[in-house]
Amino acid sequence: MKILIKNGHVVDPKNNIDQPMDVLIEDQKIKKVAKSISDKADKEIDAKGKIVCPGLIDLHVHFRQPGYEYKETVETGLRAAVKGGFTGVCPMPNTNPISDRRSDMEFLVGEAKRLNLVRVWPVGAVTLKQEGKELTEFGELKKGGAVALSDDGRPITDSNILRRALEYSKKFDLVIMVHCQDEGLFCGGCMNEGFISTKLGLPGIPVEAESVEVARDIQLADLTGGRLHFCHISSKKSLDLIRHAKANGSRVTAETCPHYFHLTDESILHYNTYAKMNPPLRTAEDVKAIKEALSDGTIDTIATDHAPHSENEKSVEFDKAPFGIIGLETSLALSLGMVEEKVLSLNDLVRKMSLVPAEILKIDRGHLSEGAWADVTVFDPKTEWTVEKDKFESKSKNSPFLGWKMKGRATEVICEGRIVLKEGQIEC
């Protein structure tokens, strides 16, 4: 089976390609990337005016299965991923029960295989039941398919537990993804602490609830030599610390999410629960700092923290609503906004959404080298569309971007040589 993607503009950061080229896929692998390929193929995709890049990877999503299937399942989550242009995603383990055993990893991988959409690379819990007390069996988790470990949703409060996790993870070369949150400073807050929280009378979460733990975790990464990845960084203060740490050679990486570079805490005015997530939306100054950090490389990757919640759960008093928003289907367009704003080059954007997450996870993806897995995303950077509730593939609709005019959308997604999205439609 041969697929030929013709007339597109190929962006493949690893191979320094950023020009019009054709891509030939044979069976599950990349056969060649070259100008004007004339081989006969079983299927041809005309990518004129489109960008052809390594399949996008989102290393931070929540698929809610098992336990909260009314919010999302592996199936609906993967469909959202396909629609968003992703060829692989990493579901976090805060399911019910917590995904902290090898069999939980095998379940997720098996579901993905059965659904035959795109890849799932599961994240296992760092501690049993994410209680922050006892380590999970890292070796077993890895054998089950885990590519990273995280207690995301909860901080690892005990510094010694995180120290041990970072040390022990070196044996398996697994990255530890940390959710930075000082529980004392967090103190039951539900939005960024500042003028807006004062005005709305909502308990605030100071920026320092994040940055204090970022500072601690940098020290622990240095102490142990383990690989540490910062989830969903939201603030200037945290970025200043991470920038400094990287300059000093610390082995840390960082992600942010599109909402942190598009929205501020003013989105919460009128108690909009669709703008409630953790960490919370910050101020214009933080948004500016995030853009700078995207630009200078302090932020390595863009993830979504796709966090589905049902309408019933979000249609309540603000303080009673759960944290989190969906993001898989809006991430690419929102991130392309950074190219439009000249914060990132298209090449940098593709790098941050494909090659870099693959490198952080130590999976051989995110490039179009000959012989590589044929994970390819084709997107039209100019298509305009509106975010509509009824159009989401995700089971949940909790997006603060409803009604937004977007620019840029995936048209084709190829995962291991299978076309799963064609002309914007899911193929199974």
Added chain:
Amino acid sequence: MTETSWTRKDLLALEDLSKEEIELILKTAESFKEVSAREVKKVPALRGKSIANLFFEASTRTRTSFEVAAKRLSADTINFSSSGSSTSKGESLSDTAKNIEAMQVDTIVMRHSSSGSAEYLSKVVKAGVINAGDGIHEHPTQGLLDIFTIKEKKKNITGLKVCLIGDILHSRVARSNIWGLTKLGAKVTVCGPPTLIPRGIEKLGVSVEYDVDKAIKDQDVLNILRIQLERQAGAFFPSIREYAAEYGISVDRMKKAKSDVIIMHPGPINRGVELAAEVADGANSVILEQVTNGIAVRMAVLFLTTMVER
């Protein structure tokens, strides 16, 4: 502005109101105040209208005040309180309110522990919504009755110096007072322990002072907020004893204030903590007049909002 220009079926926050709208409520309240002084304390203004008091937090004064206000306007009143009602069985606020609305209620008066709950309610029901206190956000009728009382005593609000003393962070009374008073041109100072002054409050146009002895000088009005005894557990201050010593308005401290300063308190008072008994009951105190005025102000608010065409 004339009475017919009132267009809101809801009163959610003083932040939302214009100066003219606040003045209209005050003027309407003035005319209703006289009703309570009559031998027959009743007018037929809201006859045939139904008003539901939906209280999810304990309240004696505010709930009673709304009930009396509604009855003096001849409205039928229905009282729901959270204990024993469907919310303790896990019903959502939206469902509870829609059920009440289905009983053809015209206006819902709600107190709720969540900030923003009144605004939320106004989006899910067609009935009018009066905010009787939403979390630590606003308590607009308390703000209005405070302003009404100040105006009665001091005539003109513009240029008047008003100091709010106590737990500003957790006070919906403070927020409503700040919005209302600044819109009417008063100079507002907030005073309390630094732990209980919320970030960015000065952007609302108020001055911040941590030292109560400095703060109370030259003020025309001292509005003393209730200190919630459980705040000690949140490390906001070390002890009630120290709070009383540092911030309590004592007889001694009163000597530093202007002789014609008026002392206000939204109640219930912790006597001897934020306010000495002698001051609460003294010549400068207008605390019980606030309660009396509360009826008139709530009559005005219920009348204006309930009579708006739906």
